[in-house]
Amino acid sequence: MDLVYENSDIVRATIATSGKCSQYKGQKSFNKDIPHHQRTKVLLVALIVCLVVALGAVCTLAMFLAHAKHYNVSVSDQEHNVTDYMEQLDVLRIQHQETLRKLNRLNQSSGCALCAVRWTHSGGKCYYFSTVKMNWTQSRDHCVTKGGHLVIITSKAEQDFLTSNVKETHWIGLNDLDTEGHWIWVDNQPLSQTVEFWIKRENGVREPDNWTKQHVDGEDCASLGHPGGETDFWTDAYCFQKKRFICEAAAAV
Ligand SMILES: [Ca+2]
Ligand SMILES: [Ca+2]
Numbered sequence: 001m002d003l004v005y006e007n008s009d010i011v012r013a014t015i016a017t018s019g020k021c022s023q024y025k026g027q028k029s030f031n032k033d034i035p036h037h038q039r040t041k042v043l044l045v046a047l048i049v050c051l052v053v054a055l056g057a058v059c060t061l062a063m064f065l066a067h068a069k070h071y072n073v074s075v076s077d078q079e080h081n082v083t084d085y086m087e088q089l090d091v092l093r094i095q096h097q098e099t100l101r102k103l104n105r106l107n108q109s110s111g112c113a114l115c116a117v118r119w120t121h122s123g124g125k126c127y128y129f130s131t132v133k134m135n136w137t138q139s140r141d142h143c144v145t146k147g148g149h150l151v152i153i154t155s156k157a158e159q160d161f162l163t164s165n166v167k168e169t170h171w172i173g174l175n176d177l178d179t180e181g182h183w184i185w186v187d188n189q190p191l192s193q194t195v196e197f198w199i200k201r202e203n204g205v206r207e208p209d210n211w212t213k214q215h216v217d218g219e220d221c222a223s224l225g226h227p228g229g230e231t232d233f234w235t236d237a238y239c240f241q242k243k244r245f246i247c248e249a250a251a252a253v
Contacts, residue, residue: 114252116147128249129246130246134245143248149173152172152185163225166224166246169223169235170225171221172222173185174234175220177220198234200233210236214238222234
């Protein structure tokens, strides 16, 4: 009997559970039917968002491709220009070598070295005596633009040649701009103690004196001659004074 009662309890529990289940299923089906149009709206909104994102991605990609194309064209133009310049440089190099060969043949036949127009030859070098006045730095740079440098005097013969060709003071390529009293030439070589032509006056006052009465910065640039008229010795002078200058360059041989 106990077994019969237990089975009847199981049957009731099963019926009760089935009833709840069918009631629940009925509510779920009802909820599905009500928000159908809302789900459609949500799907449409999601679709629109996706389309906007995709359109943005396409636009970004198009801009990137356009920029990359422009960059490639620009780089290609520059490479083309570089190639042109290199070809022109090769042509000029060949012409320069041919001109040097002609000069050498001419020098060998004439037995003399050559200097450019308005330059004077002496001892295998060419000298340019300026007709304009500049400060020392401008003079140094101007000589470089003319293919030479401010004159570097390394012998008594060179000193005598220069002094015989000037009638007033000229800048030369010597200075103590970096360290007071340490004189160096424009090729960074120090002044020789044995080849120098500073003025040595009878009263014992000699150059360089780094005189500061004209300018507090003193005198850091060397000139051939003195504003007073002497031209055969060196003096130090204020670098921003304007003087004529002498350039030097190697002669073509
Ligand atoms: Ca000085
Ligand atoms: Ca001086």
